[in-house]
Amino acid sequence: MRTLIIILALIANLTAGVVEGDKAIGFSLKELSGSKSYTMDDFKGEVVLLNLWASWCSGCKEEMPEFYKLQKQYPKGFKIVAVSIDSDAQKSRDFLSSVEEELGMRRPFIVLLDSEKKLPKSYRCIGMPSSYLIDKEGVIRKIIVGSLDSEDIDALRHDIDALR
């Protein structure tokens, strides 16, 4: 009976998603526009907001302009890493161009491409968009499922300030 409980616990553990307090999952992904690859280690020592998004996701599109403004407010010590999971990279590029045009500013953060959706699979993402606030030591401090409005961004700003 004890063995069975252990097996069940192991299976439950294997199928569970990441939680706050877990180490951020490593990755190696290329930039959306460019050939440079980034890994999680490249952001060590900085507070990171890892955002999983796609151009077909309406919530992701709603919150994207807020990220432009947020990153502008933190030139140092905080980085937004937006990971597009679009199969067609051009759709992501087109969407970001339209945001840049609308806001009249160039993209201030890094956008990576994960067409194979490896990252949402490994994070066991339960909704789109999903954002993970990661501290300087690479530990997930906050998981946000769903799009962020300006009020949520204000709350997030407090968390960023506390972690910086």
Place this chain on the structure above:
Amino acid sequence: MRYIVAAILLFMMAGCSERLVRVMPYEKEYFAQDKMKINPLDERAEQEGHIFLIREASAGGDSAFQGGCGCR
């Protein structure tokens, strides 16, 4: 023997894993396309609704409003 049966059962139950039976949010790229809507063309949906209303005398029958029984 009990453990073997339990292991087989667990293996079989793994097929019911949420990740296998449910389309995950990050896999909904094609479902999000306009052509996947029940009424992909808004203009046509309006026209079809109008015809449905006249033919079936079912005002409100195509929405949650009223019973949809066609009896007004």
